[in-house]
Amino acid sequence: MLVVTFALDPTADYVLRELNARRIPFWRTDLADFPTRSTLSAEVGADGRWRGAMRDATRGVDLSEVRAVWWRKPTPFAFPETMSGPEQVFATSQAKRAVSGVLGSLPGVLWVNRPERNADCTKPRQLAAAAEAGLRVPETLITNNPADIPSFAQRCGGHIITKVLGGIVHTENNTRGQLYTHRVPPEQWNDSRIALTAHLFQREITDKAYEVRVTVVNGQTFPVAIHAPAGPASLDWRRDSHSLRYSTALLPPEVQRGIEAMMWRLDLVFAALDFIVDSNGTHYLVDVNPGGQWAWIDHTRDAITHALANLLEKGSTT
Amino acid sequence: MSVLTDRLPTRNRVINSDPAGPLATRPFGLDALANVAPVGIPSQTFTVDPASQLSVIDGEVCINTPAHMNNTICNTESDGQDAIGGVDEDQNDD
Numbered sequence: 200m201l202v203v204t205f206a207l208d209p210t211a212d213y214v215l216r217e218l219n220a221r222r223i224p225f226w227r228t229d230l231a232d233f234p235t236r237s238t239l240s241a242e243v244g245a246d247g248r249w250r251g252a253m254r255d256a257t258r259g260v261d262l263s264e265v266r267a268v269w270w271r272k273p274t275p276f277a278f279p280e281t282m283s284g285p286e287q288v289f290a291t292s293q294a295k296r297a298v299s300g301v302l303g304s305l306p307g308v309l310w311v312n313r314p315e316r317n318a319d320c321t322k323p324r325q326l327a328a329a330a331e332a333g334l335r336v337p338e339t340l341i342t343n344n345p346a347d348i349p350s351f352a353q354r355c356g357g358h359i360i361t362k363v364l365g366g367i368v369h370t371e372n373n374t375r376g377q378l379y380t381h382r383v384p385p386e387q388w389n390d391s392r393i394a395l396t397a398h399l400f401q402r403e404i405t406d407k408a409y410e411v412r413v414t415v416v417n418g419q420t421f422p423v424a425i426h427a428p429a430g431p432a433s434l435d436w437r438r439d440s441h442s443l444r445y446s447t448a449l450l451p452p453e454v455q456r457g458i459e460a461m462m463w464r465l466d467l468v469f470a471a472l473d474f475i476v477d478s479n480g481t482h483y484l485v486d487v488n489p490g491g492q493w494a495w496i497d498h499t500r501d502a503i504t505h506a507l508a509n510l511l512e513k514g515s516t517t
Numbered sequence: 518m519s520v521l522t523d524r525l526p527t528r529n530r531v532i533n534s535d536p537a538g539p540l541a542t543r544p545f546g547l548d549a550l551a552n553v554a555p556v557g558i559p560s561q562t563f564t565v566d567p568a569s570q571l572s573v574i575d576g577e578v579c580i581n582t583p584a585h586m587n588n589t590i591c592n593t594e595s596d597g598q599d600a601i602g603g604v605d606e607d608q609n610d611d
Contacts, residue, residue, distance in 0.1 A: 202570075205528055207563040212571045212580040219569055227570040230527060257567055275527045295525045315524045363546060366529075372536040375556045381549035392545040431551075438551070490526075 200225040200511055201253075201260050201302070204271030210494040211271050217508040225511075226258045230273040233294055241301045249301050266514035267309040268302060269507075270317070272490060309514045311468045311507070317489040320465055322364045322399060325487035332460035333453065334484040337475075338402040348388040348400065355402035359383050360434070364399050367437070380435035401485075403434075406478040410436060411448045413472040414493045415462055416506040417516050420455060421499040424448040424476075445498050454482045461487070468516060469507070532556045 200218070202225050204211050211227075218225055228237055232255060241251035241262055251262050276294045278287050299314065310316075326336050340351045341364075352359045362380045369376050383400065414421040424446045425436050432439040450458070454474070461484070462470065471491025474482045493503050510516070537543060564573045572579040579585045 205563075206565050207572045207574065207579065209572055209579050209586055215571055216569070216580060225570070227565060230525075258570075273527050274530060299525050314526055318524050318526050361546060361549065363549075369547065369550055370531070370533045370556070373532055373534050373556055374553050375532060376550040376553035378546065378549045379551055387545075387548075390545050392541075392543060395542060395544045396546070398544075398546050 200514075201265055201268045202227040202271065203230065203268065203273045205229055205231075205274050208271055210492050211269070213494050213500065213504045214269075214507045214511070217504055218511065221508065221512065223508075223512050226254070226260050228253070228255065230275060230294075230298065231277045233276055233298060235277060235279070239298060239301065248306065249304055251301075253298075253302075262301070262305060265302070265305055265308055267311070267511045269311050269511055270314050270490075309468070309510070309516065311510065312470075312489050313466070316466045320467065320470075320487055320489045322486075325461075325465065326484075328461050328464040329457070329484040329487070332457045332464060334457035334461060335481055337404060337483050337485065340400045341397055342400070343394050343397050345389050345391060345393040348383075348393065349385075351400060352383070352385070352388055356405075357385065358403040358405050359400050360403045361398055361400050364397065377437070379431075379438050382434065404475045404477050404483055407433070408476050408478050408480075411450075411474040411476055411482065412493075412496070413450065413458065413474065414491070414499060414503050415458060415467075415470050415472060416503060417468050417510050418459060418462070419506050420450060420458060421493070421503050421506070422448040422450050423496050423498050440495070445496055447498065451480070451482065457484075465489075468510070 200223065202211065202215065204227065206229060215225070215227065233239065237253065237255040237259075239251070239253045241249045241253075243249050249262055252259050253262065254260070276291050276298075278290045282290060302308075303313070303315075323341060326339055329336050338351075338355055340347060342348070348359075359382075360380050361383050363378045367378045369378055382403065410425045410427070411422050412425055413423075426444040426446065427433045427436045427439070428442050430439070430442075432442050436443055458472065462468075465487065467487075467489050469489065471488040471493055472484065473486035473488070475485055476482050494500050561574050564576075565571070566573050566578055569578065574582070574585045577585065
């Protein structure tokens with residue numbers, strides 16, 4: 200078994216500790232280890248199978264024996280600093296095609312998840328897949344045309360938010376900040392700077408009762424209700440994780456079925472899903488995190504740990 | 518399907534040093550930026566325990582050290598508050 204992640208991944212550690220207890224052999228590596236601390240040597244046979252090994256100084260995997268790959272949170276390939284920029288671009292291009300290409304070509308391997316499936320899981324695609332699967336999603340507009348906003352906002356009762364299409368972290372000027380869900384008041388609906396790139400706008404669920412994070416492991420769902428106090432965290436609970444309260448949640452059957460259909464459409468084995476639940480109990484799918492975190496919630500940590508360990512040990516979704 | 522995103526997503530831990538540009542060309546979406554804080558040189562070192570293959574911070578196995586666990590990206594995902602190792606920067610990965 201191959202585990203691909205950064206050197207600091209305490210969420211993965213829960214599962215790795217369980218695998219150690221079960222004496223399941225695995226090799227943990229990071230893309231950043233290649234090529235300075237790890238090597239790849241592979242040769243394709245007449246049968247189309249790659250044979251060889253990927254390893255570091257102490258451990259590795261025989262490519263013919265890999266049964267599962269847990270793709271967590273790797274950091275980029277790292278090369279000698281004396282390489283020029285163009286040389287690093289070339290080296291990265293070579294490395295990513297070789298490593299992902301060889302590993303991705305191995306037959307009969309369980310991927311949790313295939314990295315290209317994670318890459319495909321963009322906000323527009325996940326919202327479309329959710330709606331196609333029968334899940335409710337808030338009315339959503341993606342545009343760089345400010346003239347689109349007023350009419351959309353009117354259809355949403357005047358209450359709209361904007362959220363980023365990608366990662367929430369933004370760094371500049373040697374500082375780091377986060378881009379949380381943000382209300383867009385009427386005086387900003389015609390802001391000319393909306394035209395500078397694409398932006399996502401969504402109806403604000405103004406009668407939010409609570410939110411639910413649903414971790415999905417090969418069809419098993421682990422829902423937890425998240426209750427945020429009044430204040431900034433009520434619009435985006437990520438703003439203040441220390442203020443949150445968690446409780447058991449049950450998913451309506453139609454939501455459970457929708458999740459299964461959406462995961463199939465997105466070709467994901469694992470994801471952490473975010474729902475907003477309104478005062479009528481309607482569940483709105485607002486986010487699909489194919490590499491999402493889960494271990495910080497006590498209620499479901501052990502169950503998810505065991506579900507992932509069981510899946511990786513089995514090496515198959517069936 | 519065809520996508521334009523990187524097919525091999527990774528965490529990007531680079532802190533950009535470029536200052537913000539003029540307001541006239543600053544994308545509207547960046548108005549939501551919150552919790553802006555200077556980023557210094559990380560004081561911790563992250564390694565992997567050679568025997569257990571678990572995460573190690575400054576020589577201590579993270580999962581066995583509550584003080585580390587309470588402040589790592591495991592527990593403070595995305596809120597950016599004193600999280601050892603920073604918050605996740607990659608796409609769709611909160």
